Amino acid sequence: xxxxxxxxxxCSEDCFLRRIAKKRHVARDGTVSPEVFDVTDADDTLSFTxxxxxxxxxxxxxxxxxxxxxxxxxxxxxxxxxxxxxxxSLDPPLPPRHEPDPEDxxxxxLHCVTDCPKSYVRMVQMAKLATDNGVVRHFDPxxxxxxx
Numbered sequence: 504x505x506x507x508x509x510x511x512x513x514c515s516e517d518c519f520l521r522r523i524a525k526k527r528h529v530a531r532d533g534t535v536s537p538e539v540f541d542v543t544d545a546d547d548t549l550s551f552t553x554x555x556x557x558x559x560x561x562x563x564x565x566x567x568x569x570x571x572x573x574x575x576x577x578x579x580x581x582x583x584x585x586x587x588x589x590x591x592s593l594d595p596p597l598p599p600r601h602e603p604d605p606e607d608x609x610x611x612x613l614h615c616v617t618d619c620p621k622s623y624v625r626m627v628q629m630a631k632l633a634t635d636n637g638v639v640r641h642f643d644p645x646x647x648x649x650x651x
Contacts, residue, residue, distance in 0.1 A: 510553050510601040510613070510615065511601055513599060515585070515586055516585070516586070517553070517585065517586040518553075518583045518585050518586070519553060519584050519585075519586070519599055519615055520551060520552040520554050520558065520567075520581050520582070520639065521539060521552075521583065521584065521633065522552075522579040523535075523539050523579055523580030523581060523638075523642055524580075525642065526580075526642040526644055528580070528642070529582075529642065533634060534630075534634050536630060537630040538626070539629075539630060539633065540620055540626040540629045541626060542619045546619060547619070548602070548616035548617065548618065548619060549597070549617050550616055551584070551599060551614075551615045551616065551617070552567075552610055552614060552615070553599075553614075555613055558613075567610065570610075577643065577644045577645065578640070578642065578645075579642060580638060580642035580643075581638070582633040582634075582636065582638050582639060583636055584629065584632055584633055584636065585636070588629075588632045592628075593625070593629070593632075597617040597620065597625075599616065600615060600616060600617070601614075601615050602614055602615060602616045
């Protein structure tokens with residue numbers, strides 16, 4: 504990872520994926536819950552994965568969902584916000600910045616963050632934008648099957 508170049512500067516067409524860790528965070532009609540953008544008190548930033556060319560393909564998204572699954576085999580859901588969503592649609596803006604994650608060998612070079620949303624109202628705004636964009640992948644709770 505040491506030879507990875509820094510991402511950015513970002514442009515309007517750039518997208519940032521946000522993982523959805525619970526099935527209940529997306530309603531049947533595709534409405535994204537504000538809790539998707541919640542952080543703990545210990546968090547300084549809100550994490551995203553930059554959607555590079557590989558993650559714009561169905562195969563790349565399938566692989567990403569599979570490779571970021573919980574140990575149980577449950578696969579995280581994925582929603583997204585665009586650069587414009589984060590910088591133009593939100594007031595004040597939450598501009599993304601590249602912050603590589605050395606703990607993630609596969610996708611750490613794509614790790615980006617924004618400042619944390621400071622209120623529930625901001626989380627609601629972000630959830631509405633993500634809902635309008637559409638959920639990329641739904642949470643899949645299926646467990647790994649034991650091989651015999």
